[in-house]
Amino acid sequence: MDLKNRSLVSITDFSKEEILYILDLAEEFEKDQRQQILNKHVIASLFFEPSTRTRLSFESAVQYLGGSIIGFASADTSSVKKGESLKDTILTVSNYSDLIVMRNPLDGSARYASEVSPVPIINAGDGANQHPTQCLLDLYSIRKTQGSLENIDIVMVGDLKYGRTVHSLVQALSLFNATFHFVSPESLKMPSSVKTWVKNANLEYKQYTDLSEAIPHADILYMTRVQGERFPDPLEYERVKNAYILENSMLGKSKENMKVLHPLPRVNEINEDVDNNPKAYYFQQAKNGVYVRQALIAAILGLK
Ligand code: CP
Numbered sequence: 001m002d003l004k005n006r007s008l009v010s011i012t013d014f015s016k017e018e019i020l021y022i023l024d025l026a027e028e029f030e031k032d033q034r035q036q037i038l039n040k041h042v043i044a045s046l047f048f049e050p051s052t053r054t055r056l057s058f059e060s061a062v063q064y065l066g067g068s069i070i071g072f073a074s075a076d077t078s079s080v081k082k083g084e085s086l087k088d089t090i091l092t093v094s095n096y097s098d099l100i101v102m103r104n105p106l107d108g109s110a111r112y113a114s115e116v117s118p119v120p121i122i123n124a125g126d127g128a129n130q131h132p133t134q135c136l137l138d139l140y141s142i143r144k145t146q147g148s149l150e151n152i153d154i155v156m157v158g159d160l161k162y163g164r165t166v167h168s169l170v171q172a173l174s175l176f177n178a179t180f181h182f183v184s185p186e187s188l189k190m191p192s193s194v195k196t197w198v199k200n201a202n203l204e205y206k207q208y209t210d211l212s213e214a215i216p217h218a219d220i221l222y223m224t225r226v227q228g229e230r231f232p233d234p235l236e237y238e239r240v241k242n243a244y245i246l247e248n249s250m251l252g253k254s255k256e257n258m259k260v261l262h263p264l265p266r267v268n269e270i271n272e273d274v275d276n277n278p279k280a281y282y283f284q285q286a287k288n289g290v291y292v293r294q295a296l297i298a299a300i301l302g303l304k
Contacts, residue, residue, distance in 0.1 A: 004302035007114040007121040011132040026296035038067025044097035045071035084292040128162040135168035136287040155181040158224035160190040165263040180205035223262040250275040
């Protein structure tokens, strides 16, 4: 599998075989996380938008592998604050690193960065568009808990309009014959472009407003946060922010094999009384992010 020097901007940049290669490699890193293969490599981490899991799990991945990481956690501490363009920032940082991980609030910014950068770009989230590394760790978590990625029923809940993780995940699971159940308020429905993707793959999706109606179908119940920061109208955010709150009592009719996933952070959409249910998997899911990001870095740098 030749992923050397490839950027990952959208999950659709990778074929099914390439995705499975990364997941298999991540399994290898889960068994042996401290392989010193990144000696003398420098990774840049440019976060123009807040993050806990993505930024720190990339940093953790690099450090466990013996590499070095440079970068910033906020545009306010970079020369972007003085008016420097994204192109100039990327061209500059590419002088100092072998690979750039970037999160940016603008849809399409990661693709643009990959077009101007002499080193590979990994998209760590661009606006409401894509979050392909979250997608890889979601796939890893699904395969680990369900035994396979094929033929699963996934119920996606909450902000399906602005939630970039669900956009990437629908595209990826369309390669694995999934059945989709979309639960959202009317104003936060899955975008037509994503639903068209499902149709073009000859797969089924159903749309719901009632969460309890969808839960019994789920192998995976994928909760999402309402993305307040992306709403043009704060009043509309206030209206929908508490649309779905999963409580432990609601899981009574769920399948035995069902797992609750959430890309996190959560605000209030999963009540804390779910955390001790064995079906809650979101913190293990976040841990899987380190193995998947180790695999991705190693593959792109041609070390695996
Ligand atoms: N899942 C995710 O992207 O979390 P962070 O925003 O904390 O990185």
